Amino acid sequence: MKTLISHKTILFAFLIVIFLLLPKVITSTFYIHTLIMIFYFGYLASCWNLMAGYAGQASLGHSLFVGTGAYTSSFLLMEAGLSPWIGMWIGAFFSLILGLFMGYLTFRYRLKGHYFLLATIAFAEIMKILILNIRTLGGGSGIAIVLKGDPFWQFMFTQKASYYYVIFIMVIGILLLTHFLLQRRAGYYLVAIRENEELAKASGIYVLKYKLIAISLSAILTSLGGTFYAQYICFIDPHSTLGLGVSVDILIPAIVGGIGTLFGPIVGAFVIIPIAEIARSYLGGGTGGIHLIIYGLFLIIVIVFMRTGLVGLLSRLNILKGKV
């Protein structure tokens, strides 16, 4: 057992080195961009997984936190010149408040299944409509992030590779956090709640508290991802940060890779994002939405035929031995 863990650690370290060296080898901006998108959605899916996969609360409103993070840091940057490195934490704080508010109401009144999904959609939609109607936040035309001062201070880089390193570090961060959380008592409690809430409660676990911890962590981390998105794309609007489509995009990698597994969301992102990006770059240009048709078809195929997730599939095939 001891050797197995160290094997895993070696493999993990090896992968980290490979991914750190990748931008030195790959020069095409398209491939770097695709890698950034893979890690970006892998990161968000991991944040979602923290709440859905471990605490069993599948949300369809995570765009709420992406949008809150993106809008807070971008507004503070463009209006007050505050560095997004600081602004992202203010956004995270707002997301935490929103997460606790949404979490307290929905958990307290025990919304489950469809009801929880619908309520989370509604929270995100309300935020979207509010921002659409607030003129100082750009309304429907959004906020463009333009360079005004020192690039690094402003979280802007001339090289795509720099963004790659930022999101890669964020991914490593969420993986380590999830890993260590699962080894602590809180992690066991969360899994217990997911498996059987009544039983968890009966064994003395303060269910509401641990669910709130899960949504808080998920909200804060998702929000940081939102700031990253705003700084990388340099443009945000209510639809691209708060729309239902964003929430769907967030949970797809987790479902493809395997909900409730550590590496599932990242593996899933490696499978689905290249297809989305390639379709977008080859078919996206025109007025029609052919690339979205392909994306939608892929979404259906994935859910209907690969619903246990790739990691689940692999472990069933006994390729990855032991616990994933």
Place this chain on the structure above:
Amino acid sequence: MFEPSFLIQILISGLTIGAIYALMSAGLTVIYGVMDIIHAAHGEYLMMAMYITFFANSLFGMDPYLSLLLTVPITFGVGVLVFYGLILPVIDEAPAYPMLVTIGISIVLQNLALYLFTADFRMLTLPYFSLKFKFGLLVITLGELIAFAGALAVSLGFYWFLLKTDLGRRIRASSEDREGALLMGINVRRMQAISFGLGTACLGITGPLLTPIYYINPTIGDLFLLRAFVIVVLGGMGNFVGALLGGIIIGVSEVIGTILLPGSLAPIVSFTLFIGFLLFRPEGLFAKK
């Protein structure tokens, strides 16, 4: 501003659109009730039916109300096929899965429409739609009158069908107690397929009724879907009468809301109501509980 004739006019447009919502929501609530599925592609079937109506008229000169002969079988057939092909494999999974499948279907249909018909707003105008009827203070166009009366009649007919016919009883039994229905020898899977088809066929009827009084574009489904959800929750998920009354309530209050609230803020009211109902009264307004 608030003269009696104006108020009555508001009431009329609210009632008309409310009857349309009611018919849509009836379809949604049947699908939810029998299958426990949030059908996120509901609006796209409406969009499909509206485009069929539009092109049957502009290309072949077909009367929009006659195109019911096309749209109803098509939406029913597509619904049943989608059920067997895509919904059935995931029906026993966590609630997010069937919903995501229907979100996928909605993305495909919406973008297919965008690709085929562009994002242009289209409107079907035939002279006889705007024939006006006057009843005292009240003025109503023929298009609105047919939409209101048609939607209301079909909704009530559908209700009667569920309540009184043998097939309707079997559908209701499958909805209320799946295992009990199975024990009584009801083929629940088949009832689910039929309900899914009937649910989507409701939109096959809504489409041609709505086309003469509303614009069409590829994303019109989203607009109607969100409202239909609010109505279904308001009326109580799976509660048929609730959906009918909820449709009328939302239709009227929405027309009043857009007059009273600035900008595009009106939907916030319905979403807040929606969350409130989900939290405090998930069984809906009209539950006997």
